[in-house]
Amino acid sequence: MNMLSKFWNDEAGFVVSSELVLIGTILVLGVVVGLATVRDQVVQELGDLALAISNINQSYSFSGVTGHTSSTAGSMFSDLTDFCDTNVDGAGTEPECINVQIDAVEGEG
Template structure:
């Protein structure tokens, strides 16, 4: 048993391989973190584009009333107003915004 234990202590055949594996794994994880950060940024920008497209749809409507010999129906009208944050480029992760105090 002592010979086996001393042989394991003195065996350094796998040391270089494991050190290289740790180095490669560390570089790989750092690369994945940077890549996932860029994917998240791109996804946020695309979702902002979709939101801006929905916000730019004009929802105004109007219809005329009708009138005849025995009655009438009044028309109706609605005009879509500009909403805050309805445009593109409202999302920015680089600028720190102070929280609003109530």
């Protein structure tokens, strides 16, 4: 009975474990918020990269060439704007042409 009362009155381990639980909870909440922010910024940067790639001018042309015994006609290709490249992508805006659609699953909710 004496040993049981000593364990009952001993609070040394309780303080350490409650502090660790509090610190662990704060760390987990910080990591979750941080990862959500990283996810959003990665999507934004990938959208910016897609916009930069779509703005590369792929047009080319060359004129006809005539030599001593042969000739070739010229050719031309003009790169057109994609259907979703109508707005200028600015800071703080969502990337264009990125649509996320999740279909509803029957039986949930």
